Amino acid sequence: MKALTPAETLLKELGVTEAQDIDLEAIAWCLGARVKYRPLDGCEARIAGSGDQAIITVSSRCSHRRRRFSLAHELGHWKYHRGRLLVCRADEIGRAGSNYPEAERVANNYAAQLLMPGYLLAPRLLAHPKLNFQTVRSIAEAFDTSRTATAIRLVEAGHAPSLLICHGMDGRKWFTRSPGVPERWFPQDTLDPESFAFQVLHGQAPEDAVPRLVGADAWFDRSEAGKYEVREQTIRIGPDRILTMVLIRDDEMLDEWNTSYQTRRR
Amino acid sequence: MTGKPTSDREALRRLADALADDVLNTSDQEVLAEAAEEYGDTKQLAANMRALFERTCAAAGKAKLAAARAALNGDRRRAPSRRRLDPSAARRLLQQVLTAHPETAQKLTYAARRGEGLSDEDVFSMLDDLEELGVIPCDPQEPLS
Numbered sequence: 001m002k003a004l005t006p007a008e009t010l011l012k013e014l015g016v017t018e019a020q021d022i023d024l025e026a027i028a029w030c031l032g033a034r035v036k037y038r039p040l041d042g043c044e045a046r047i048a049g050s051g052d053q054a055i056i057t058v059s060s061r062c063s064h065r066r067r068r069f070s071l072a073h074e075l076g077h078w079k080y081h082r083g084r085l086l087v088c089r090a091d092e093i094g095r096a097g098s099n100y101p102e103a104e105r106v107a108n109n110y111a112a113q114l115l116m117p118g119y120l121l122a123p124r125l126l127a128h129p130k131l132n133f134q135t136v137r138s139i140a141e142a143f144d145t146s147r148t149a150t151a152i153r154l155v156e157a158g159h160a161p162s163l164l165i166c167h168g169m170d171g172r173k174w175f176t177r178s179p180g181v182p183e184r185w186f187p188q189d190t191l192d193p194e195s196f197a198f199q200v201l202h203g204q205a206p207e208d209a210v211p212r213l214v215g216a217d218a219w220f221d222r223s224e225a226g227k228y229e230v231r232e233q234t235i236r237i238g239p240d241r242i243l244t245m246v247l248i249r250d251d252e253m254l255d256e257w258n259t260s261y262q263t264r265r266r
Numbered sequence: 267m268t269g270k271p272t273s274d275r276e277a278l279r280r281l282a283d284a285l286a287d288d289v290l291n292t293s294d295q296e297v298l299a300e301a302a303e304e305y306g307d308t309k310q311l312a313a314n315m316r317a318l319f320e321r322t323c324a325a326a327g328k329a330k331l332a333a334a335r336a337a338l339n340g341d342r343r344r345a346p347s348r349r350r351l352d353p354s355a356a357r358r359l360l361q362q363v364l365t366a367h368p369e370t371a372q373k374l375t376y377a378a379r380r381g382e383g384l385s386d387e388d389v390f391s392m393l394d395d396l397e398e399l400g401v402i403p404c405d406p407q408e409p410l411s
Contacts, residue, residue, distance in 0.1 A: 015327025029334040034341070036395075041385035048392065050399040057391060 006079060007113035019120055019143045024071045027114075028056060033078055035071060044093055045070035047077050054078050065146040069093060069111055076110030077103070096152045096164065096176035112153045116143050121157070131160035131247060132211050133235050148237055151245065152176060161248040163219075167191055167201055169240045181248060182256050187219055194218040197234040197244045208233040211247055219246050228253050351393075353386040360389050363402055 004012065014030065016022055025035045033047070033054040040046070040059040044066075047056045056074040058067050073093045081103055092104040093111075116139070124142060128135040131154060133147070140150040148166075155164040158179045165175040171190045177183075191198045195218040199205035211231035219230060231247040248254060289297070298308055305311045351359065384392070396402045 013323070013327050014331045015324040015329075016331075017324060021328075021331070023331060023335055025338055026331050026334040029338045030330060034338070036391075038387075038391055040388055040391075042388045043384075046392070048395045048399060048401075050396075050401050053399055055395040055398060057395065 002118065004119070005110075005113045005117075007076075007110050008117040008119060011114065011117050012119075016117070016120075019124075022115065022117075022143070024068060024075070024114075028071065028075060028078075031075065031078060033075065037067065045074050047074045049078065049082055054082075063146070065140075065144060065149075068115065068144060069146060069149050072111035072114045073104075073107045075114060076107030079110055080106050096156070096166075097174035099174075112149065112156075115145050115149065116153045118157070121153070125154075125159060131155070131162055131245070133208075133233050133245065134210075135159075136245075147235065148243060151243060155245070161254055163187060163246045163248075165219075165244045165246065166237070167197065167242050167244065169201070173241070180254055182254065184222065185220055185248070185253065187246070188221050192218040195244075196232055197242055200234045200236065201240075201242045207235045211245065216253070351390075353389065356386065356389045356393060359402070360393060363393075363396055367401065 010027070010031075011022065014027060028035050031054075032052045033049075033056050036055060036057045037060040038057060039061055040057065043059075044062065045056065045058045047054055049055075056071060056078070058070045058074070060067075062070065070093050092100055093108065096108075098105070121139070121143075124139060125135075128138060133151070136147050136151045136154060139145075139154065140147050143150065145153075151164050155162050155178050156176055161178055161180045163175055163177045163181060163185065165187050166173040172187060175187050177185065191201060195214060196205070196208060196212050200207060211233040213229050214232050215226070216228040216230045217225040219225070219232070228250045230253075231249065232244055233247075234242050234244040237243045292300075301308050301311060393402065397404060
């Protein structure tokens with residue numbers, strides 16, 4: 001049995017047995033934190049703490065699900081960075097990748113576990129064996145979470161070997177990969193015109209209804225990529241921003257190789 | 267100690283202690299044998315007891331969460347406070363607070379530490395929060411702690 005994370009332990013202690021029981025404001029109250037919603041200009045959320053009391057302020061300008069993630073993110077700060085005044089920008093909350101502050105990554109991971117605890121997520125995923133944005137949408141509905149946060153959670157939970165990549169008009173914003181995907185599969189900085197995602201971002205192509213087969217070299221700038229095919233599915237998450245799921249089905253792509261790529265390491 | 271119970275409650279406490287001592291002084295094998303004689307499958311008994319324990323904990327947790335929801339619903343009825351300062355004075359006060367509490371401001375972004383990127387409304391509401399938390403006094407004449 002997998003050990004519970006601190007966020008999951010808290011939910012268990014509070015008797016949370018269904019996704020709809022995750023009342024973040026009440027959870028915050030139990031932890032000594034009061035929640036306010038008001039227009040914020042310089043940040044998306046912040047927490048001011050003193051002793052065992054805190055006030056969390058979340059921007060009222062964001063969508064309901066975005067506000068939920070921001071609140072869960074600030075509760076992550078309350079768990080791990082207590083007693084500080086933290087101001088969190090929109091680009092630090094609810095993203096993946098590693099090139100942003102460690103404290104924000106810790107808070108994002110905590111938020112993901114608090115909103116979509118493994119012990120409630122796993123049974124639901126049994127009904128969705130395939131990873132795609134249809135699954136993401138269904139899980140997001142159940143847990144009242146955004147598609148982006150849900151997609152990150154499912155990819156990082158290793159539901160299927162995959163990468164999740166966010167692009168803007170000026171290139172890749174961030175990406176994450178599931179645990180079983182070797183690090184040599186590093187997505188290109190800019191979208192390849194051969195990818196379906198390119199047309200969604202730069203053209204007028206609609207979102208992909210289902211994952212579509214494409215050469216892996218449309219996503220990875222490696223010579224061996226020419227041998228493989230992957231499936232990709234893209235959705236729009238903002239006016240100039242897309243989210244693409246790249247699904248790996250070929251077992252050879254999942255083999256670990258050493259840095260010279262000549263010796264296989266199993 | 268005379269050994270004579272001083273009240274019914276004291277008598278019950280001693281009885282409970284004696285029963286607990288009796289259980290603690292019994293070997294694991296004897297306890298298992300007694301339980302098997304009384305209840306049959308001891309593994310099933312343990313599973314049932316564990317499930318009962320988990321249900322009880324969950325019920326207590328749900329009650330705590332429901333009480334928190336009720337408390338915060340009540341709390342929302344309070345009128346919000348608002349600091350009446352001119353914006354530049356508010357920014358100076360925020361700077362003073364952050365200087366007086368460097369550990370509090372430790373993780374503020376550089377821009378936010380200097381008050382940049384924060385609107386006047388952001389500064390006012392941040393001061394409100396700090397006042398509510400007791401980091402700054404309600405009385406503007408009172409010095410910062």
